[in-house]
Amino acid sequence: MATEKGYNVLFKIGATPAAVSGQREGTLTRNQDTIDATVKADFPNKTYTQGFTGWQMTCGNVVDLTDGGLTALEAAINVPAVVSVSFVAAGATWTGSANVTAFDYNAPLNDVMSASVTVQGTGALTKT
Numbered sequence: 001m002a003t004e005k006g007y008n009v010l011f012k013i014g015a016t017p018a019a020v021s022g023q024r025e026g027t028l029t030r031n032q033d034t035i036d037a038t039v040k041a042d043f044p045n046k047t048y049t050q051g052f053t054g055w056q057m058t059c060g061n062v063v064d065l066t067d068g069g070l071t072a073l074e075a076a077i078n079v080p081a082v083v084s085v086s087f088v089a090a091g092a093t094w095t096g097s098a099n100v101t102a103f104d105y106n107a108p109l110n111d112v113m114s115a116s117v118t119v120q121g122t123g124a125l126t127k128t
Helices: 068-078
Strands: 010-013 023-036 048-062 082-088 093-106 114-121
Touching (some): 010 023, 010 068, 048 093, 068 093, 068 114
Antiparallel strands (some): 023 048, 048 114, 082 093, 093 114
16 A cells, blocks of 8 residues: 655645745645435435535644745735645645635744644645
8 A cells, every 4th residue: 555654745835836834734624515405205314415515725834934935825814815725745736726714823932933824725626
């Protein structure tokens, strides 16, 4: 079985994707809405059908305030803008347009400053 090491997977931003520096973790989440299609004849069970699909990505980073990727993500939440993002592994790349919905800085007492970014996909997520 072929496996992918987590440290090989990168969150990237931009039309010509550039990795956001200092990455520690990343998550790509895809979801499928369901629509309740239950009718009385289905009693006592509920019936569902598929609805819209969606996706989001999160990225946790050690902060480098000079990094262009992190700066672009912060700018996109300050002045709302759609950004191009990619989740890149050795065998596949997922790319789409997204809105930055959360940008958090964390400065613990005994650790490096970190940032956490969440982007909500708008439109299709493409896998290549």
